[in-house]
Amino acid sequence: MTSRQGPTRGSASVAVIIPAHNEERLLPACLAAVRTAAGHPEVAGSRVVVVVAADSCTDATSEVARQAGALTVDVDARSAGAARAAAARTALEILGRDDVWIASTDADSVVPEHWLDFQLSRAAQGWEAVVGTVVLDRPALDSRRLAVLHQHLYEASRPPGGHTWHHPHVHGANLGLTARAYTEAGGFPPVAVGEDHALVRSLQRTGHRILRTPDCAVTTSGRLRPRARGGFGDYLARLAAQESAVNGPR
Numbered sequence: 600m601t602s603r604q605g606p607t608r609g610s611a612s613v614a615v616i617i618p619a620h621n622e623e624r625l626l627p628a629c630l631a632a633v634r635t636a637a638g639h640p641e642v643a644g645s646r647v648v649v650v651v652a653a654d655s656c657t658d659a660t661s662e663v664a665r666q667a668g669a670l671t672v673d674v675d676a677r678s679a680g681a682a683r684a685a686a687a688r689t690a691l692e693i694l695g696r697d698d699v700w701i702a703s704t705d706a707d708s709v710v711p712e713h714w715l716d717f718q719l720s721r722a723a724q725g726w727e728a729v730v731g732t733v734v735l736d737r738p739a740l741d742s743r744r745l746a747v748l749h750q751h752l753y754e755a756s757r758p759p760g761g762h763t764w765h766h767p768h769v770h771g772a773n774l775g776l777t778a779r780a781y782t783e784a785g786g787f788p789p790v791a792v793g794e795d796h797a798l799v800r801s802l803q804r805t806g807h808r809i810l811r812t813p814d815c816a817v818t819t820s821g822r823l824r825p826r827a828r829g830g831f832g833d834y835l836a837r838l839a840a841q842e843s844a845v846n847g848p849r
Contacts (some may be wrong), residue, residue: 611645629707664702711818
């Protein structure tokens with residue numbers, strides 16, 4: 600494992616990147632939460648640039664983003680990977696690549712107020728990437744049985760007794776890394792889904808220090824009709840169908 604200097608706490612610039620496809624309804628809450636996280640006392644000294652990549656949008660996503668103070672970049676790819684990469688590229692063109700931390704979330708997600716503070720503090724400890732977990736914004740997912748099943752499967756690898764959980768999950772909704780690590784790993788590939796997993800695998804191959812932690816979870820949508828096919832939302836939809844087949848309609 601290589602050792603590299605991470606962003607210096609208090610001087611690092613932060614690029615918050617958000618892909619969005621027709622998210623005019625949920626995007627305002629996402630951006631309000633990011634704005635709160637950027638205003639955290641321990642982050643206030645850092646320059647924070649928020650970029651929304653509006654991918655093949657037919658609604659007011661771009662206008663909503665601009666009204667909230669975010670920069671926008673238009674993408675016509677229907678690809679989470681291409682959108683996330685475009686947002687990162689735009690942010691790094693503005694901030695440069697020295698002492699920059701890239702924080703990734705999703706338009707249907709709400710980050711906690713200490714999200715950026717948490718990631719930057721881990722960067723100051725020498726971690727080059729922080730891979731976090733998510734919780735669902737509809738805890739019952741319209742079904743208490745489904746919520747319990749999802750939580751059981753999601754935390755199946757959590758050790759008993761309060762021991763540290765190096766979880767196996769990867770979510771673009773809760774991911775952060777240094778610009779240097781991002782560049783060395785090749786960035787987000789232009790794939791429809793799974794770009795977050797691909798980037799983390801590349802970070803592993805290139806020997807970067809990765810912290811997998813559940814300690815700063817991001818709240819994400821529990822909708823069963825996802826924007827991206829084959830991603831986390833499709834997993835939830837399949838789980839709902841399986842649960843209904845076993846236990847009957849909700």
